[in-house]
Amino acid sequence: MTPGVFNAGEPVPVATVGGTVTLVEGSTFCLSDSCGDVRPGSSHGLFFRDARLLSRWELRLDGQPPFPLTVISADAFAARFVLRRPPKPGQADSTLLLVRERLVADGLRERITLRNLGSEATVASLSLHVDADFADLFAVKEGRAGHGGAEVTVAGAELLLRDRSDGLRGLSVNASGDPVVAPGALTWRVVVPARGRWDTEIVVQPSVGNHRVRPQFDRGDEVEDTGPARKMQAWRRVSTVVTADDPVLTQVLHRTESDLGALQIHDGSHDGRPFVAAGAPWFMTLFGRDSLLTAWMALPLDVDLALGTLAKLAESQGKRVNPLTEEEPGRILHESRLGPDHDQVLGGSHYYGTADATPLFVMLLAECWRWGADEAQVRFLLPAADAALGWVDGYGDRDGDGFVEYRRATDRGLVNQGWKDSFDGINDAAGRVATGPVALCEVQGYVYAAWLARAELAEAFNDPATAARCRDRAADLRARFHEAFWLPEQGWYAVALDGRKQPVDALTSNAAHCLWSGIASDEHAAALVRNLGTRDMDSGFGLRTLSASMGAYNPMSYHNGSVWPHDTAIAVAGLLRYAHLPGAAELAQRLATGLLDAAAAFGSRLPELFCGFSRDEFSPPVPYPTSCSPQAWASAAPLLLVRSFLGLEPHVPRRRLHLRPHLPDRWGRLVLTDLRLGATTLHLEAHGTTAEVRGLPEDWELHKEE
Template identity: 50%
Template sequence: MTAWNEDPVAQASVPGAVTVVEGTSFCISGPSGDIHGGGAQGAYYQDTRVVSRWVLTVNGAPREPLTGRNQAAYHAEFIGRGRSADGKFDTPLVVQHERHVGPGLRDDIVIRNYSAQPATCRIDLALDADLEDLFDIKGGNTGKAEPPKRSIGHEVLSFTSEDSDGQRRGVTFQAAGSTPTDEGLTFHVSIPARGTWTTSVIATPLTNGESPDEPFSATAPPDGSVGVRRHRAWEEHVPRISVTDTNVQQTLVHSQQDLGSLRIFDPHHPGRVAVAAGAPWFMALFGRDSLLASYMSLMVDPGLAAGTLQTLAGLQGSKVDTDCEEEPGRIPHEVRLGTTAGQSLGGTAYYGTADATPLFVVLVGELSRWGADPEVVNSLLPHADRAIEWMEKYGDRDGDGFIEYQRPNEHGLVNQGWKDSPDGINFADGRMAEAPIALAEVQAYAYAAYVARSLLAREAGDAAVERRCAERAAALKQAFNEKFWLSEKGYFALALDKNKQPVDSCTSNMGHCLWAGIVDEDKASLVAERLMSAEMFTGWGIRTLASDMGAYNPVSYHNGSVWPHDTALVATGLMRYGFVKEAGQLALGLFDAAKHFGGQLPELFCGFGRDDFSEPVPYPTACSPQAWAAATPIQLARVLLRLDPDFTRNVLHLAPILPEEVGEFQADNVLLGSSRISVRASGVNGSVAGLPNGLDLRTEPWLELVLHDEVVLHGISEPE
């Protein structure tokens, strides 16, 4: 068996691929709208590829593509030129193709005849559905022993397949006026002079013979679907952003749209919204990814954080199961719905991660500081306490105060931090570290979790819990700075290995330690200097591994590439410790990179420097849209605004440091507590309108707030 997220060498999509996403459903096609089934191409529903071939031909020839573009996250438009019956491409036939994704696929096809003569056409739509599981496609292990069965009905072509557990998956293709064959759907039409021909092709997924609730139909307009209504409500709900720098504005708007497309809904709790990790491979709830993405998205919608926490709380471990690595109090790594998910690691939820559990507690504390409903926060506190119990009983395997990981089976993830590729944890000379492994950033998250729980207890008047968690935080911080600090190198070790020896490679992980606040003040300047060195900073972002390390490879997944979310957390950490100029450089670098990606930051890109290439080099299998990457510009905006609410103290901090080239910034309709506020900033000046009653706006320089008011940027404050 293979782990769900073990192999980063996934099947790549074709250049110019167009992706449409709605909830956990998505479709990836070529720029013409055709799906040839190569790599990740296809339409997916509940982690199953329900459309593996969708190729439209007119008079026996493919269309000549003219344009293919997203109209919305869930909606794409393709325009091409058809071929006439005599085989000529220079024809008056124009094919307009509108695609909507959701509980299946709806493709509306319009062929316009711009000639003064009628056009007789044969239109063929070649269709297939391999009904392969997402994991098999990702790993290149496609090809069922028994291919899906095909059946032909009146204007309907169906595919069905049964897995080893007896679960039946299927899909039906239906279009009025079509003649189904084993190869697809055929239409024989005559298009009047200056006239049009239209049809709607509906692909409806089936699970054990049942179709989804409210599937697409040819009679109901797709704009009235549940997914579209949700997106329109989202657009009304999120902030309205205006920035002088059009690239920054477009990137922020694109980020909000992507986050809206990656939302997933609990059918048992319709009002509960979480965020999926990213398309195509991770359209599911991920503990670490969803927690960090919703943290970085608080300025857009704190409801994402609340829904993510509530959903993960419902999946929190309750027993010891070495197959799926469940343990009492542990927050899952990944939740899947596909046909082989239960076979992969013993269930639909896999728990093999060291960091999601402390990050859960951190986000509960941050949600409280953002002014969330106290009832929601209070309902999460028992789960936060169970998470801390896991940290101490199961996470700390040997009682040394640090959280370690080591998989208890042969099929789980070898590495269980955010750099979870098999070669992601290595020494400076390139040797692989051996488990049990205690990662630096995991200790930082644990420290932040203790701090967050201490402050929550203070707010509730629970002096015993406040004192205990504060003491654990202080002890962990002291031990971390003693055991992980490499004084001869001037930076923190990536990890401690099975022999408690420091894994001495220079990585971006220590930037997460700045973000969490576990770094002693006397070491912060050396860490900042190393992070901003030529070996680490490419000009676009921070490399995951310094270029002078033995395992460095700028086109690797975790050993020298640039991950936008990683750089955003580094920037947040630098700002926290007062390195204002450096944090601003990272923010501008990523916004510049976004411009080269059409305003949409990918999951990662290659770690070449600006001196190597004039544009950031894409990583071939990067997810896009991806939750971490979508949330990155929002977090960078918070960094540059230095916007930090703290409802536990009834204060809001705003001390902007917007670079001159960014110009003026304005965000209206920002949800804070139960109120909507407007934030305006230019340079070092800022203002807020619509503040809730009793909230005190402070505009002193940020460093003074850090030193004298003990409040630290973005929510992780030191307990007294």
């Protein structure tokens, strides 16, 4: 995902990249350094609805920055910054501990505690410096000037800041402990008794228009009693519990559950169903491709997340032709934004420049139905699926050749509109960037799977004519795809066809998506498996996006040699779909093992991407400097690994459960507790190539391939 359209287990230390700590809850997130400070002139800040509120939030103890010890977080929305007063000159130790306990949830709350561990009372001066610039999220990310700055006033004990440019956004800051409040700062001078403590609670409350936003917490609440914690508890109550003998996998799955809970947004529609945001810090909003793939991967935890995502995307589905936003009838959006500059940046609040979200929408709808989604909800969304396929047939196929291509409508849109959407993300073996219109290999696979998905729904809903038509379309596309995209001399699928319908011949991870969608033939898949398993593609920590033998390879690039966890997980799922072919299951286990080793190195949370250097050269893996974390599809990737190695394929309407376990040896016993499939709740245990299921109704069929 390009950054912007244009150019509960035990608490663990927060793994940070470049010293940045990210807290996120719904559409609110906060970036700070390891002291908890938001430093002016950086990309740090408290962000709400795609605008930065706080651009400065710096705490000083006796006029100096406290010394950081650690940052501890149990959930993505809260953290404790543990610091101390710098030792006095000539002394090695300090006796004054400072803890900043921060919570984000439609605002920010911070509890500051001073603990005097010494035998004498101590005097401490605390000052909190506050400023806001109300800059659009894109402006912050790209390092552009702030939106307009803040008008600052003091009203009694409250500090008020309002957007100077239009007055539409604002915030208030108030605190306990009787601070001295002045424009830009709150100050306390306190005496902390020997072996005693002092604390204050500070609340930041956003306002939009003339209305203050109600934070999801009250003063004095313990973290577990706040809105985000209650939301997380509710998420965990309905989610499947997944554990393994392997402690690394168990910890990674716990972090997955926590991050996916924090990345959910509830907007009050769809009977309370949430949808999933793409990730922090720059993608805390609905993204077509990212949200759909994340929801697919998260199906073993909860089907409602996928239904909410589908419903939200159907609401914004394209209805007219608008070159500025690239909206077209039936097209599923790329992203939505609420920031002050969204008209300037996106052409509107919704931007549609993506080629793959539209078929993925149809795929996910049918998959939800198989996993037990309410039939009435599936039927309600069928018109949106048909409109999506109408886009595939019409606007998506720009030249009538049966393939979906993309070319941006204006010079402001994304040049590349697949998941590798950086300007140089699609190139040939020599490194030359492809010219459009571009037809991506994985998009044709998604379209193939979408036609089959719609055929299955039509068959189930007593519409045989539509089912037959859709199956014919899928078969025709598959035959033409093999003819146009397969490179017999190389043994892989071209990453794309360019504007002259010539194959773009680089070996990429995109080809592995063709295994996941099932468009690949067995003959082609066998050759592809061999090429994906080479050291040029397998970094040792996951699958490279581009082979090291290609002209554009750069392990430090965004899309040309890096490793993306969601991409590797999709490749693993594809390999296990073809597990009957020589080497496919073995390669899947090798890639998954490398990816989980990378997760352990990143504090159990997989980042958006990391550098694709060989494991032999650098271990642990080298972080990508601007990688986002938590990122939804990276967080969900371990769930796809679990599902794929189980061969878990439920079909609730047909009352059938299929299992084909190929678990890696190091996982040991894998347990899924309270796996909800429609009205049925199961307990599943697997080890190696064996699996046992409890709770399956007598009228269900269980198919196990062991």
